[in-house]
Amino acid sequence: MSSASVTSEAIQRAAQLDKDDVLAFTRSEFNIPSRAQIASTRLPAENADDNNNDEKCIYLCGNSLGLQPKRTQTRIQQYLSTWATQGVQGHFKPLEESPLPTWLDADDRAAQLIAPIVGASVSEVAVMQTLTANLHLLMSAFYKPDPRARHKIILESKAFPSDHFAVETQLRHHGLDPATSMITLTSPTSKDNILSTEEIISAIQTHADTTALLLLPGIQYYTGQLFDIPTITKFARSKGIFVIWDLAHAVGNVPLSLHDWDVDAAAWCSYKYLNSGPGCIGGLFVHERNSSVREEPEAADDYQNRLAGWWGNNKSTRFQMKNKFYPVNGAAGFQLSNPSILDITSLSASLEVFGSVPGGMKALREKSLRLTGFLEELLGAMPEELRKLFRVITPRDAKQRGAQLSLMLMREGMLEIVMKELEEGKGIIVDERRPDVIRVAPAPLYNTFGDVVRFVDGFGGALRVAAGI
Numbered sequence: 001m002s003s004a005s006v007t008s009e010a011i012q013r014a015a016q017l018d019k020d021d022v023l024a025f026t027r028s029e030f031n032i033p034s035r036a037q038i039a040s041t042r043l044p045a046e047n048a049d050d051n052n053n054d055e056k057c058i059y060l061c062g063n064s065l066g067l068q069p070k071r072t073q074t075r076i077q078q079y080l081s082t083w084a085t086q087g088v089q090g091h092f093k094p095l096e097e098s099p100l101p102t103w104l105d106a107d108d109r110a111a112q113l114i115a116p117i118v119g120a121s122v123s124e125v126a127v128m129q130t131l132t133a134n135l136h137l138l139m140s141a142f143y144k145p146d147p148r149a150r151h152k153i154i155l156e157s158k159a160f161p162s163d164h165f166a167v168e169t170q171l172r173h174h175g176l177d178p179a180t181s182m183i184t185l186t187s188p189t190s191k192d193n194i195l196s197t198e199e200i201i202s203a204i205q206t207h208a209d210t211t212a213l214l215l216l217p218g219i220q221y222y223t224g225q226l227f228d229i230p231t232i233t234k235f236a237r238s239k240g241i242f243v244i245w246d247l248a249h250a251v252g253n254v255p256l257s258l259h260d261w262d263v264d265a266a267a268w269c270s271y272k273y274l275n276s277g278p279g280c281i282g283g284l285f286v287h288e289r290n291s292s293v294r295e296e297p298e299a300a301d302d303y304q305n306r307l308a309g310w311w312g313n314n315k316s317t318r319f320q321m322k323n324k325f326y327p328v329n330g331a332a333g334f335q336l337s338n339p340s341i342l343d344i345t346s347l348s349a350s351l352e353v354f355g356s357v358p359g360g361m362k363a364l365r366e367k368s369l370r371l372t373g374f375l376e377e378l379l380g381a382m383p384e385e386l387r388k389l390f391r392v393i394t395p396r397d398a399k400q401r402g403a404q405l406s407l408m409l410m411r412e413g414m415l416e417i418v419m420k421e422l423e424e425g426k427g428i429i430v431d432e433r434r435p436d437v438i439r440v441a442p443a444p445l446y447n448t449f450g451d452v453v454r455f456v457d458g459f460g461g462a463l464r465v466a467a468g469i
Contacts, residue, residue, distance in 0.1 A: 005382050005460025006453050014449035017374070022358075023367050023444065029353045030067045030275075030446040032056045035427035058428040058451045058458070062443035063221075063249055063404050066275030066350070075100065075349040079341060104315075106344045111332070113351035117274075117361060118247070118266070119257035120285050123330030127270075127283045127347065128339055131248055132162045134267035134284045135215070137334060139170045141306040142242050142265060142290070143213045150212040150240070151176055154203065157184035158193050160221050163246055167215060183207055192393040192408075197228045201235050208239040218250030218266075222433055224394035224404035224441075226254060230261040237262060248272065251283075252354065253368070253402040255361040258285050265290065273403070273443060275350040281343035286331040293329045303327050309336030353445065367444040368403045374449055375405055375442060378456040389414070389463045393437070404441040407459075409466075412436070417466035418459075425465075426458035 018024060034054035037044070059067055078100055082090045091103045101109040110127040118125060128134065145151035151174075153167050168178045185203050187195045204214065214236045219226050229245060236243045245266040250256065252273030258266055266285040270276040293303045308325045310318060312335040317326060327333030357363055379392065394405045409415055415436050422428040430440050442452055 005386065006378060006457045007381070010378055010381070011453055014374070014453045017370070017449040021367065021448075023363060024448070026353060026357060026444075027446045027448065029069055029071065029356075031070055032059065032067065032446065033429075038427060038429060039424070055427065058426070058454050060440050060442055060447065060451065060455055061429045061431050062273055062275075062445075062447075063224075063253075063439055063441035064431045065271055065278055066252075066273055066443065067446055068277070069275055069350045069353050071352060072277070072346055072349040075345050076342065079345045100345065103341045106341050106348075107311075107332070107335070107339050110344050110348050110351065113348055113355060114283055117252060117256070117351070117354060118268075118283075118285055119255070119261075120259045121288065123332070124259060124288055124291070125283060125285050126331040126335055127281055127344060128335050129284075130279070130282045131246070131267055131269040132166055134282050135163065135166045135244070135246065136170065137307055137336075138244055138265045138267060138284060138286070139166070139213065141304055141334065142244070143170060143174075144305075145171075145174050145176060145181070145212050147176065150210055151181050152183050152207055152211040153181065153213045153215060154183045154185065154207060154211055154241075155215045156193070156195060156217070156220070157186040158220070158222060159184075159215075160217065160246070160248070163215060163217070183211070192223055194223060194225055194393075194395060195227075197231055200227075200232055204232075204236050204239060204241065208241065211239070211241050213242050213244065215244045215246065218245050218247040218256070219253065219402045219404070221249050222406060222437065222439075224249075224401050224406050224439070226250070226395075226399070226401050229263065230257075233261055233263050237264070249404070250402065252361075255365050259287065263287060270347050270350075274347065275353075275445070276343070276347035280346055281340060284331060284334065286334060288330065291330050291333060293327050293333060295329075303333065306334055307336070311335040311338045357445075364444045368442070369398050371442040371444060371447060371449065371452060372401070372403055372405060373398060375440065375452045375456070378452065379405070379407075379459075382456065382460055385469060386460050386463050389467055403443055404439055406433075406437050406439050409436045409438070411467065414463075414466040418462040421462035421465050422458055426454070426461070428455055428458045430455075 035057050036054050038057045107127050111122050111125050115122045115125050155167055171178050171181045187193050233243050243264045247266050247268040251268040264287055269282045271278055271280045312327050312333045314326050314328050390407045390409050392405055393408050394401050419432055430438050432438050
């Protein structure tokens with residue numbers, strides 16, 4: 001390893017930190033691609049052996065797509081075996097020695113596994129649909145604009161495009177003009193649009209009387225900023241505003257307490273830090289006060305208005321094929337079609353790994369803070385000629401970020417060269433946000449302090465190539 005970007009002391013320190021890491025065992029739960037594999041352009045043979053002696057790549061892209069848990073293949077094969085041997089009976093027939101629930105109960109089991117990760121009761125979460133679909137479903141249920149009073153939706157100006165699209169089309173669906181009903185937040189003090197809690201609260205106060213809904217990310221995808229969810233939620237709700245959080249980059253990354261924080265609703269995907277696989281099934285949270293249903297069947301219309309489907313119908317009557325919708329109590333009552341069992345099986349395999357971590361999300365967060373802090377420290381210790389070629393746009397306060405540092409390159413045209421040097425030259429996988437940002441995310445379930453050292457060393461070399469120094 002080159003000494004140009006990382007000192008020998010840092011290398012030794014990383015080795016000791018990895019040796020002392022009580023959560024190091026979770027790395028063995030994941031398939032870490034080798035350098036040869038990420039460089040290959042061929043699909044591996046079906047029964048190809050993984051050569052454990054091959055040098056592993058440095059994968060710091062869990063904020064985009066988490067690595068595959070080894071048990072995912074096992075659980076999916078068990079699902080396929082159930083389907084192959086049981087056919088339709090798999091919906092209702094428990095099998096001896098199978099770790100899988102019946103397909104009828106697969107969503108319930110997944111809800112049990114995800115509830116502690118988001119800090120909710122099991123009845124407040126549902127594993128269903130995908131992120132943007134769930135945001136639309138939540139807004140269809142809870143966004144009830146009055147053009148003469150409350151009709152505005154507040155979001156950030158740099159929201160993930162899909163969130164922006166969802167808000168704009170919801171407004172148009174209600175016959176409203178985004179120019180007057182959509183408030184986009186821009187920081188007057190930060191060139192990177194790092195929105196302080198005070199700035200957000202000030203904007204809420206300004207538009208309180210005309211705002212119906214607040215939609216913000218738990219963690220901003222571009223900058224990696226972690227928002228103060230409980231403080232913002234409390235203030236917005238005190239002004240009569242319904243609060244939805246997009247937790248795509250927060251779930252499985254930072255501890256969440258959605259119930260105790262009094263969040264109205266939230267939605268997330270599962271393929272980033274939850275490692276469920278590309279485009280896999282999402283989830284949502286609906287606080288119990290917004291999703292309760294009376295037990296009496298006569299009160300079938302006594303629930304929050306929503307778009308309905310048969311899988312949200314009460315299980316006791318679901319298969320009676322009656323045309324009277326009586327939803328399951330809680331978030332499960334927002335479900336539409338029966339969910340993909342393949343997706344749920346993949347997600348649940350990863351959630352089993354989370355469940356094996358002593359101390360749960362709190363312990364993972366503690367390791368994450370150490371990893372990301374170590375990364376920041378090593379970046380700050382690079383030679384001056386390299387440090388002036390980039391800057392960290394993620395908040396330096398560890399409490400205001402998750403497992404991600406976003407690095408903005410300071411010279412035009414560097415991004416493509418740096419990315420090529422990292423991947424092809426060093427076997428390092430990060431992701432880019434054009435025109436000039438790379439996002440680096442050490443995930444505590446499978447990344448090491450040694451990974452951080454190798455990244456910083458490789459990044460320094462890539463910068464030298466890109467800058468011609």
